[in-house]
Amino acid sequence: MEELKVGFWKGFGAFNDQYPDVTDHIDPTWTGPEKEAVIVHVGRGKVKRRLRGYSRCRICRERNGSVDLHDGVYVWPSGLLHYIETHNVKPPQEFIDHIIGEKQC
16 A cells, blocks of 8 residues: 655645645644654654655755655655644644554554
8 A cells, every 4th residue: 555645745836736835734823742742753754765855845945854754654754844843834634643543552
């Protein structure tokens, strides 16, 4: 089964148009244990692939990683942690539910 993608965002200009706009996922009210659990999980992902270049943050343009991480169900760019911690980007609820459910097992 192919892993589900999370944290891949529409690029600058028309690049990666099939992905969502990261600014639609900023939630300054998202705090607490749920967010902390997501931060821990995202930071502990296993390397799935190394890329030849690095991505830039779609919000502040900071260098933002060059590997994709995964947990066996989801795959995400290493820069997802930056978006969550720095810009309060909240991933889709399905991803959060996956993390919380895994934590309770």
